[in-house]
Amino acid sequence: MMPEYNLQGRNVIVTGAGRGLGRAMTEALTEASANVVAAAHIDDDFPELTAACANHPGNIHCVTADIRMSEDCDRIIAESLDTFGAVHGLVNNAGLTFTYIWPDGHKRPEWRATGEMPKFYEASDEVIQNVMDANFVGGDKLARRVAPLMIEQSWGRIINVTTMYRTMTKQGSSPYGPSKAALECATEIWSKDLAGTGVTVNILNPGAGAITPGMSDEMKERDKALDSPVLIEADLMKAPVVWLMSDATNDISGKRYDAKPWDPAKPAAGEAERIGAEAGVLLYSMPDY
Numbered sequence: 082m083m084p085e086y087n088l089q090g091r092n093v094i095v096t097g098a099g100r101g102l103g104r105a106m107t108e109a110l111t112e113a114s115a116n117v118v119a120a121a122h123i124d125d126d127f128p129e130l131t132a133a134c135a136n137h138p139g140n141i142h143c144v145t146a147d148i149r150m151s152e153d154c155d156r157i158i159a160e161s162l163d164t165f166g167a168v169h170g171l172v173n174n175a176g177l178t179f180t181y182i183w184p185d186g187h188k189r190p191e192w193r194a195t196g197e198m199p200k201f202y203e204a205s206d207e208v209i210q211n212v213m214d215a216n217f218v219g220g221d222k223l224a225r226r227v228a229p230l231m232i233e234q235s236w237g238r239i240i241n242v243t244t245m246y247r248t249m250t251k252q253g254s255s256p257y258g259p260s261k262a263a264l265e266c267a268t269e270i271w272s273k274d275l276a277g278t279g280v281t282v283n284i285l286n287p288g289a290g291a292i293t294p295g296m297s298d299e300m301k302e303r304d305k306a307l308d309s310p311v312l313i314e315a316d317l318m319k320a321p322v323v324w325l326m327s328d329a330t331n332d333i334s335g336k337r338y339d340a341k342p343w344d345p346a347k348p349a350a351g352e353a354e355r356i357g358a359e360a361g362v363l364l365y366s367m368p369d370y
Contacts, residue, residue, distance in 0.1 A: 085320070085349050086327035088115035088139070092165040093238075093326060094157060095119055096148055096223065097175030099126030102242060102287065102315050104133070106172055109319035110326060111139035118161045121175070122147040140165075148175050148219030149211065158226050170238040170326050171227050173220035173264065177212045182257055198253020209256045216260035221267060228271075228280065237280035238326050241268050243337070244286060249362070262362055265337075269361035272335035281334035284360050285321055287313055288339030313341050320345035324353060335360050 093110050097103035098119035104126070107117050111134040119130060119141055127143040134141045142164045146153035161168050183199050224239055231237025243265045249258035265284065272282040290312045317340040324330065325338070329350060337360045343352050 086113060086323050086329060088113040088323065088326055091115045091169045091326065092161060092167050093117050093170035093172065094161055094168060094223065094227070095172040095174060096157075096220070097121060098143075099123060099130055102318050103172075103174045104130055105315040105318045106174065106322045107141065108133055108137070109323050111137035111141055113323045113326075114138040115170070115326065116140045116142070116165045118142050118144055118157065118164065120144045120146045120148070120157050148223060149214040151222060154219065154222045154226060157223065158230075167234065168227050168230050169234075169236060170240070171223055172240045172242070172322065173223065174242045175219060176216040176242070176260070177257075179257060182208055182212060183253075200253075201255035204256060212256045213260050213263070216257070217263040217267070220264055224267075224271060224282075228275065231280040232275070232278045235279040237275075237278075238330070239271065239275075239280065239282040240322065240325050241265075241282070241284050242286060243268070243284050245288065245339075246362070265360060265362050268337070269335055269359075272360065276334065279331075281330055282360075283325055283330070283334060284337035285318065285325060286337065286339050287315070287318065288341030288343075317341060317343060317345075320349060321353070324349035333357075 088110060093115050095103055095107050095110070095117055098107045098117070099121035103119075103121070107119050107130065110117050116139050119127070121127070122145065124143070124145040131141060131143065142160065144157055144160050146157050148154055158168065182204060220241060227237065227239070241264050244258070244261040248254055249262040249265070251258070268282050268284050275282060321338050321340055321343050333353075336357045338353060338357050342356055
């Protein structure tokens with residue numbers, strides 16, 4: 082299917098680009114004629130990613146980088162400018178998931194019996210720090226570096242990949258859920274800080290667990306056994322990410338979109354209107370107490 086929007090002349094950074102959601106979005110953006118700086122901390126996936134995008138009109142430049150490290154964030158920006166001359170978009174997709182946090186989580190008897198995951202106090206300091214750094218702090222570092230460039234050119238797109246609200250707070254989700262909640266709240270703040278600059282900030286989520294190489298085999302098998310499987314394919318991110326990176330969203334900021342219900346066969350504007358919600362985590366308290 083041909084992309085609905087042409088992104089020729091746009092240069093986009095995608096983190097966590099080597100596999101899963103990042104790869105799907107990189108493929109979609111280069112197919113829509115955007116140039117992509119594909120950043121990932123594991124370079125084993127780059128040859129396959131490059132081959133997948135080889136016949137697309139957009140160019141791809143791969144960078145091995147760990148966004149937890151400030152110097153690597155600087156290098157991503159520098160290589161983007163050296164290679165393509167400007168940065169128009171940033172997709173904050175890189176992150177550490179449950180497979181990293183609880184490598185044995187889906188092998189435990191209690192998970193097999195009830196789906197119960199480990200408790201928050203079982204995680205190590207190192208795991209907590211790495212997850213927060215990869216899932217929030219790294220994206221914040223990159224956004225702070227690209228925002229002035231985008232403001233200067235009066236155009237830019239920042240897209241943050243967070244998660245479903247229930248995943249932020251369900252049992253067993255710490256520290257993954259809190260790290261994504263931080264990026265969710267940051268999206269709301271950044272969109273306000275950048276109002277009137279031509280730079281938009283929005284969220285694009287899978288809307289369900291996505292089938293990626295990082296997902297445990299046990300989780301995939303359990304989903305297959307369900308009468309109505311809940312996991313989705315990463316390719317569902319393709320149509321909405323192209324729309325969000327296009328001129329069609331010049332006046333849209335501070336919103337969140339889920340890919341699961343998005344029908345790529347229908348006009349993107351209509352799907353966005355149907356699916357979109359306000360970004361941010363609403364907190365309710367007693368009024369005037």
